[in-house]
Amino acid sequence: MVIEDEYIRLIFGLKLKQIRTDKKLSLFGLAKLTGLSKSYLNEIEKGKKYPKPDKIVLLAEHLEVPYDHFVSLKLDKNLAPVGEILQSKILKEIPLDLFGIKENVLIDIVANAPAKVNAFISTIIKIAQNYNLTRESFFLASLRSYQEAHNNYFEDIEADAERFAKSYQIDTTKKITSSELEEILIEEFGYTINEDELSKHKNLDELRNIFIPKKKILLIDKDISEAQKTFIYAKEIAYNFLNIEDRLYTFPWIKFESFDQVLHNFIASYFAGALIIPRTIITQKLTDLFAEKTWNSLHLHKIIKQFNCSQETFYQRLTNILPKYFNIKNLFFLRFTHNQNSENFRLSKELHITQQQAPHANRNHEHYCRRWISIKTIEDFKKSSKKRATFGIQISSYENENNEYLVLSSATSDPFKKDIQRSVSIGMLLSNHLKKKLQFLKEDTFTKRTVGVTCETCSVKNCTERAAKPTKLEKKNRHKEIANTVDEIIASYH
Incomplete structure (x- = not known):
């Protein structure tokens, strides 16, 4: 196996820092002890430089550590987890630079508490494995976080x-x-x-x-x-x-x-x-649309038709424009796909600006709420001639939450796969700011529906669209009842 120079430098630096701190020496103190400059020692510890043999001899003598221990790539028990992380190349896979994080800074954090950090990373990896988190989905999640951060x-x-x-x-x-x-x-x-x-x-x-x-x-x-x-x-x-x-x-x-x-x-x-879809043009057209006193869905459709784009491209473009030029930042974008021979709906793409709005990609094989306009537009499309897109708009009021969203959605055949329909939706948090921006948004302008997240966790009574029993909710309630009973028993003996 070819061992990278960078890896060798990092291991030496980690060892030096551990030995120095064990001996309760500052960088200044080590510099004074060895005659080497503080900046040079700092670069060694950060893995930027590897000392020449005579310098290693000098460090070994003054720190009372065998030369062979310094140059060996074997790490002691405390630093072994760090070595495993470095050798696994996981830090190369994570796009650290995208978030302004230097690899050496992260390594430094790991080195200061290797056992705890290693346990944390191992936990994350196990969770990822249990949820079938692939390298692809990991990268896409990183990209999505990057988009949301900006x-x-x-x-x-x-x-x-x-x-x-x-x-x-x-x-x-x-x-x-x-x-x-x-x-x-x-x-x-x-x-x-x-x-x-x-x-x-x-x-x-x-x-x-x-x-x-x-x-x-x-x-x-x-x-x-x-x-x-x-x-x-x-x-x-x-x-x-x-x-x-x-x-x-x-x-x-x-x-x-x-x-x-x-x-x-x-x-x-x-x-x-x-x-x-140039920003100056779409911004002006949306400004005109938002200034209208009454809602007319044809006006939105006409705007979309003025650009040579798909429904998805237009809706995604809104996620660029609305936060920047209208200060509408509490929004989400969703793309659902559906095989006409199946009862399942899959959330295949999502983006959440500012807040983490429900829903999110479901890795527990639960049934998404059928009351969402995102799913209803697909159902409407299946009933139509299947040549033209179907559109829908509603106010989604989440059960047991104060949040309500104005959600616009459209559905078409998937242009890439046979027998697949898909919908794209954009949801905007109902707020005083949104109501001021959208002049047509009045109390009774759009249908309001109470929605859940998944059927298995939903408490909505007498839901005719329910696709599964609220098994997760019932289990949670049972555990809560048991906990309350236990508390009562314990309290009765005081």
Whole structure:
């Protein structure tokens, strides 16, 4: 096994720090004792430098530690968990830089209480295993946290999209088409577009494109919609215009080599949304919509139609614009999928800005509340001609909570999978601020429904939409009754 230099430096630094602190020496004290500079010793302990043999001899003599112990990669019992973490490469998998965390800082925290931190990390890993948390879902959760930390608005990517439009004379006041983006890919970036190859492979029917980097060939499904093609082309432009090389090569993506590829996919997708739905235009149109005194769903539909985008792209774009330009930050985005031959609904994508609103991805195989508009729009779509999207809007009032959300939802066939329907929804916390922003939002403007999270945890009585008994709630109540009875018995003997 090839041992990385970085790992060797870190192990030596951890050992030195442990020996120094065991002997109750400060860095200043060790520097005075050995004649080595404090800054040099600090860099050794942080794993930035590895001392030459004569310096190791000096440290060993003054700290009264065998030379062989210093240079050995074997760690004592207290530091062994740290070594396991370093060797497991888990710190390389976690996108620390994304959250402004330095790897050495985290290692320092671990080193100060290795047994406790190791126990904590082991617990997290076991929980992840029990909930089938894959490497993919871990990276996606990290990305989602990154988006939420920035209220899902990235000024630099917005500016990049506008810079591209100006540089290539794209008229963003008009609906952007795939043909004008295709011309740029071919003429400016040397692409070859092939619409025939994918149809020759039946097992690739869920893929919409494959990019072959060596030849700069983009294989694209000839049957996709104009909006899908435009989005794919816009992503390809992002990779080239932003000089992103470490990237994914398929859409939808099927594998990745690193977190950077997942992050770069997000950046390219954000760029595409910002280009297709420019912030200045969508902000003005939403301002006009929110100023209307009465609600008319056709006005929202007309806004969506003015952009060459899918329902999902538009709803996701709202999660960028609403927090930044309307200060509507307590919101969530959900995407549900449903196989028409199944009774189950799966939450396949979620984003929560500011608050962690219910629901979240359900890994306990419980049944999501059928009262949600997200699920109702899918049911309505199944009953329709299945050619046009179905829309819905309601106020969801969560049982046993004070929170209520105005939720907009639309459902269509899944463009990538057969016999699958999906809905996308955006929910906004009902507040005085929201009511001031949305002039049409009155007390009786929209239907209000009491909703739960899952049927198994829901206490709503006489629910005709219930898909399962409230087994989790009943178990919780039984345990509560038992605890109360035990308390009463104990109190009676006082």
